[in-house]
Amino acid sequence: MLSELLLNDIKGYLHITWIDEKTDNNLIGFISRGMARLQTIAGVSLDFEAEDFPRMLLFDYVRYANSQALEMFEKNFASELLSLHIESQVNAIVDEVVTP
Numbered sequence: 739m740l741s742e743l744l745l746n747d748i749k750g751y752l753h754i755t756w757i758d759e760k761t762d763n764n765l766i767g768f769i770s771r772g773m774a775r776l777q778t779i780a781g782v783s784l785d786f787e788a789e790d791f792p793r794m795l796l797f798d799y800v801r802y803a804n805s806q807a808l809e810m811f812e813k814n815f816a817s818e819l820l821s822l823h824i825e826s827q828v829n830a831i832v833d834e835v836v837t838p
Contacts, residue, residue, distance in 0.1 A: 750798050772799035780826035
């Protein structure tokens with residue numbers, strides 16, 4: 739479930755200061771789809787509440803989606819998405835070894 743805090747943080751990032759239900763619903767859809775896409779790329783569950791790399795990528799995903807330029811997101815962030823995948827997979831392997 740999407741937190742109200744995450745929605746408000748992304749609205750701040752996008753400089754959306756007005757209150758509009760349609761805008762909020764669009765952003766909630768972008769955020770939900772972005773979270774799903776980034777978790778698919780990472781291959782693991784990600785924490786988007788922590789100030790970390792997945793959150794940064796989610797904010798940029800939503801920025802591209804909100805600007806109707808989503809087709810450019812994965813191209814422009816290819817190296818960051820590859821890093822997310824590799825880092826997530828390495829951490830998953832380390833977690834398996836440490837806590838079998």
